[in-house]
Amino acid sequence: MSASDQPHIAVQNLSVTARGRDGGTITLVSDIDFTLRRGEVLALIGESGSGKTTIALTLMGYARPGATIASGSIRVGDRDVRALAPHDLAALRGNRVAYIAQSAAAAFNPSRTLMDQVIEPALIHGLMPRAEAETKAIALFRALALPSPESIGARYPHQLSGGQLQRLMAAMALITDPELVILDEPTTALDVTTQIDVLRAFKSVIRQQGASAVYVSHDLAVVAQMADQILVLNKGRICEQGTAGQVLHQPADSYTRTLMAAARPDLRPAPPAPTTAPAPLLEVRGLSAGYGGTGGKAGNGAPVLRDINLAITPGAALGIIGESGCGKSTLARVIAGLLPPATGDVLLDGKLLPGGMAARSKDQLRDVQLVFQNADTALNPAHDVFTVLARPLAFYHGITGAAARRRVAELIDLIRLPAGVIAQRCTALSGGQKQRINLARALAAQPRLILCDEVTSALDTVVGAAIIDLLAELRRDLGLAYMFISHDISTVRALCDDIVVLYAGQMVEAGPRAGFATAPFHPYSALLTGSVPQMRAGWLEQCASAPVLPAIGPASDDPALCRFLPRCAQRRDGLCNRLPPPRQTLAKGSRILCHLGDAELASAPVKPEGACA
Amino acid sequence: MSGAVLPSALARARRLALSGRIGLALMLFWLVVAIIGPFIAPYPPGAFVAMEVFEGFSARHWLGTDYLGRDVLSRLLSGTRFTVGLAAGAALLASASGTALALTASLGGRWADEILSRLMDTLISIPSKIFALVLIAALGSSIPLLLLIAAVTYVPGNYRIARALATNLAEMDYVQVARVRGESRRYIALQEMLPNMLQPLAADLGLRFVFIVLMLSGLSFLGLGVQPPDADLGSLVRENVSGVAEGAPAVLMPALAIATLTVGVNLLIDALGLSESKR
Numbered sequence: 001m002s003a004s005d006q007p008h009i010a011v012q013n014l015s016v017t018a019r020g021r022d023g024g025t026i027t028l029v030s031d032i033d034f035t036l037r038r039g040e041v042l043a044l045i046g047e048s049g050s051g052k053t054t055i056a057l058t059l060m061g062y063a064r065p066g067a068t069i070a071s072g073s074i075r076v077g078d079r080d081v082r083a084l085a086p087h088d089l090a091a092l093r094g095n096r097v098a099y100i101a102q103s104a105a106a107a108f109n110p111s112r113t114l115m116d117q118v119i120e121p122a123l124i125h126g127l128m129p130r131a132e133a134e135t136k137a138i139a140l141f142r143a144l145a146l147p148s149p150e151s152i153g154a155r156y157p158h159q160l161s162g163g164q165l166q167r168l169m170a171a172m173a174l175i176t177d178p179e180l181v182i183l184d185e186p187t188t189a190l191d192v193t194t195q196i197d198v199l200r201a202f203k204s205v206i207r208q209q210g211a212s213a214v215y216v217s218h219d220l221a222v223v224a225q226m227a228d229q230i231l232v233l234n235k236g237r238i239c240e241q242g243t244a245g246q247v248l249h250q251p252a253d254s255y256t257r258t259l260m261a262a263a264r265p266d267l268r269p270a271p272p273a274p275t276t277a278p279a280p281l282l283e284v285r286g287l288s289a290g291y292g293g294t295g296g297k298a299g300n301g302a303p304v305l306r307d308i309n310l311a312i313t314p315g316a317a318l319g320i321i322g323e324s325g326c327g328k329s330t331l332a333r334v335i336a337g338l339l340p341p342a343t344g345d346v347l348l349d350g351k352l353l354p355g356g357m358a359a360r361s362k363d364q365l366r367d368v369q370l371v372f373q374n375a376d377t378a379l380n381p382a383h384d385v386f387t388v389l390a391r392p393l394a395f396y397h398g399i400t401g402a403a404a405r406r407r408v409a410e411l412i413d414l415i416r417l418p419a420g421v422i423a424q425r426c427t428a429l430s431g432g433q434k435q436r437i438n439l440a441r442a443l444a445a446q447p448r449l450i451l452c453d454e455v456t457s458a459l460d461t462v463v464g465a466a467i468i469d470l471l472a473e474l475r476r477d478l479g480l481a482y483m484f485i486s487h488d489i490s491t492v493r494a495l496c497d498d499i500v501v502l503y504a505g506q507m508v509e510a511g512p513r514a515g516f517a518t519a520p521f522h523p524y525s526a527l528l529t530g531s532v533p534q535m536r537a538g539w540l541e542q543c544a545s546a547p548v549l550p551a552i553g554p555a556s557d558d559p560a561l562c563r564f565l566p567r568c569a570q571r572r573d574g575l576c577n578r579l580p581p582p583r584q585t586l587a588k589g590s591r592i593l594c595h596l597g598d599a600e601l602a603s604a605p606v607k608p609e610g611a612c613a
Numbered sequence: 614m615s616g617a618v619l620p621s622a623l624a625r626a627r628r629l630a631l632s633g634r635i636g637l638a639l640m641l642f643w644l645v646v647a648i649i650g651p652f653i654a655p656y657p658p659g660a661f662v663a664m665e666v667f668e669g670f671s672a673r674h675w676l677g678t679d680y681l682g683r684d685v686l687s688r689l690l691s692g693t694r695f696t697v698g699l700a701a702g703a704a705l706l707a708s709a710s711g712t713a714l715a716l717t718a719s720l721g722g723r724w725a726d727e728i729l730s731r732l733m734d735t736l737i738s739i740p741s742k743i744f745a746l747v748l749i750a751a752l753g754s755s756i757p758l759l760l761l762i763a764a765v766t767y768v769p770g771n772y773r774i775a776r777a778l779a780t781n782l783a784e785m786d787y788v789q790v791a792r793v794r795g796e797s798r799r800y801i802a803l804q805e806m807l808p809n810m811l812q813p814l815a816a817d818l819g820l821r822f823v824f825i826v827l828m829l830s831g832l833s834f835l836g837l838g839v840q841p842p843d844a845d846l847g848s849l850v851r852e853n854v855s856g857v858a859e860g861a862p863a864v865l866m867p868a869l870a871i872a873t874l875t876v877g878v879n880l881l882i883d884a885l886g887l888s889e890s891k892r
Contacts, residue, residue, distance in 0.1 A: 336793050337793065338789065338792070338793060357792065357793060357795060360795070362795055365793070365794065365795040369793075370790070370793050372786045372789070372790065374786060377785055377786040377787065378786040378787055378790055379787055380787040380805055380808070380809070381809060382808030382809050383808075391794075391804075392794060395794060395795070395796065396794075441790070445794070
């Protein structure tokens with residue numbers, strides 16, 4: 001095809017426009033120029049709405065409904081994409097240019113086997129017979145480190161995890177040997193421990209195939225692992241463009257520096273601790289909970305939460321961290337009274353809180369407010385901001401009329417929004433504004449404890465960092481206590497004094513945040529901290545291969561055995577698979593649920609599964 | 614509040630597709646006829662004004678005369694009120710009670726839901742025409758009874774739709790937030806859930822209105838609907854049915870009235886649904 005010195009992908013002066021509701025023209029992206037040599041990876045980064053995906057899609061000659069590619073030239077290999085007829089475009093897509101979407105779970109058809117879907121592009125484009133395509137797919141499954149590559153194709157999407165589906169989606173994209181792969185936030189929806197496996201698989205396979213790639217992401221640390229070139233976008237325009245090392249280490253643009261700062265938040269200073277240890281505001285003792293009537297004890301289901309013990313003093317911030325499905329949100333629901341616990345107690349001010357919220361007094365309800373993860377669904381689309389904020393005022397405090405209007409204005413001021421939003425519908429606000437209103441609604445109750453369930457997870461890093469700042473500020477000014485739930489350890493570390501690590505419903509490690517900066521860790525905490533991508537190229541390579549887990553005999557059927565056993569890189573045969581782990585305190589002050597003590601954990605090299613080997 | 618409704622309704626009407634505007638115009642026309650019809654009728658609806666039966670269009674009788682020599686235009690203008698009024702009343706009654714029951718079911722716990730849903734299943738399993746015929750045979754036809762029959766017949770359908778909407782909404786985060794706040798079920802149903810159900814329920818209301826117009830016309834055609842000397846649109850078709858052979862306006866015009874009314878409402882509903890999904 002093209003000569004080696006000629007760029008493989010060349011985009012010049014690209015702009016994409018859309019028609020607005022009032023009939024005017026809105027420019028989505030403009031003045032986009034970049035070139036990419038064969039085999040290189042280009043990263044497009046920016047906040048949501050910056051035009052990343054729009055640009056990536058134009059490489060397939062596609063603009064989303066309502067939008068049009070207004071000007072510019074797009075060349076992929078020797079083809080001018082804009083000049084192609086619809087028929088030729090169809091031959092290009094899914095064949096020469098492949099696309100990997102953010103949510104593989106939503107991209108697969110639940111009623112067809114995975115093999116059928118993975119080889120579909122090859123069959124549609126008539127590239128090879130079915131048998132050959134299946135052989136090739138199995139080779140790709142193996143290259144992508146999927147379990148049992150020979151038989152995994154016979155399964156259905158619901159039988160696999162999100163990380164596995166994401167890799168299968170890569171297999172689907174690569175089956176046609178594309179010359180360009182577009183990856184649109186492919187790991188954003190995954191846990192960090194899964195993300196590292198997927199990134200590693202993507203990187204090696206793309207390199208093997210010699211394809212060029214465009215990687216769309218908002219996470220600079222992930223981009224640092226994948227990209228040769230980086231394009232920083234802001235509001236549809238290029239802010240900065242250069243090689244990965246250049247952009248990451250000597251960012252020239254102020255916006256890039258903002259992104260970098262938001263990606264790795266500073267620790268927000270904690271308010272000075274009181275001299276005498278105060279009585280805990282909230283205490284959780286021996287709590288177990290689960291779904292399905294009997295607290296998850298019926299049938300074969302294990303309870304979602306087991307033996308949780310924690311305390312939050314007035315004005316303190318406790319972080320809860322763990323991967324999806326570990327029971328973080330369930331814990332918040334139990335404390336809020338949405339889900340009565342199966343066993344154990346929740347105490348507020350030393351007094352027992354009734355399990356169900358129907359039995360709680362209005363003051364008890366008011367003291368503990370829950371802020372949901374997704375502000376889009378947590379605010380009623382039929383209400384305006386005033387209605388949302390005035391209701392808790394009227395409900396808990398009987399404030400109505402002029403007093404309510406005054407108080408709502410104060411609240412809006414407190415969360416740093418302009419007074420103009422008060423009259424607006426919740427649907428008219430941006431994601432960050434919605435999350436602030438969501439928070440203001442909890443503040444309107446004048447609570448003493450706010451349960452924040454992944455409040456920054458759905459937001460861009462810059463917007464999320466602003467919310468964390470606001471939370472830290474409110475805590476200082478109002479003396480609020482938080483239980484801050486997140487899957488992102490850097491966010492938790494930035495805000496919280498104490499951190500609890502949950503794994504499969506158990507507290508595996510709990511301690512002050514300083515303890516999470518220094519080894520030794522519980523093996524799972526080590527895996528978790530070791531899996532957070534670092535903002536330097538080559539980090540992924542250093543963590544090159546998943547370590548071999550020590551062989552152990554069959555586990556006994558004691559349900560109290562360590563839940564992390566199947567993934568633990570430091571497990572001991574005859575100990576971990578026989579006896580339930582004890583709780584013990586490490587020298588650094590953290591309590592862990594593990595057989596191994598300071599000496600053993602420290603002597604083992606920091607070798608969490610998946611992370612640096 | 615009401616000050617804001619009118620401009621926003623006008624703005625929405627302007628956004629409608631052409632078919633929706635035609636539907637809206639037809640519906641408004643029949644609404645106006647229903648309200649002012651009896652006052653602008655040239656003759657009393659029951660008066661025998663012509664010697665000739667099944668007359669054609671003329672300057673004296675714009676829409677001709679019926680099988681007894683009465684003025685068709687006057688009878689149509691008076692009859693529309695029964696059809697539109699009965700159908701609108703019954704549709705509103707059916708939607709209001711169906712939605713109220715659905716909200717009760719979705720928030721009232723498992724047993725309330727179970728009992729109400731099975732009750733509605735029972736009701737829906739009775740063929741509606743037979744149900745109407747039996748009740749009319751037992752109690753005699755009267756306007757309140759017709760209203761009640763039409764309403765009861767269409768409650769289960771509305772209940773099913775409203776319950777499906779409510780069960781989805783009950784799981785929304787903002788409803789959970791209200792529950793954690795300690796709000797009463799009444800508040801949650803009326804303030805948090807109902808406003809988000811109104812759009813689809815309005816479409817459902819229109820659909821039920823059309824069904825009820827057709828059902829009442831059918832009953833009237835069988836002679837079991839509105840009783841003489843009053844006549845709704847269905848009765849007008851029935852009493853003049855012998856004029857079909859000569860193509861008399863007396864039978865065609867009321868039939869056309871029913872058609873334009875139902876088609877108009879349907880067009881409007883479709884266009885509303887379309888403009889909603891576009892947003």
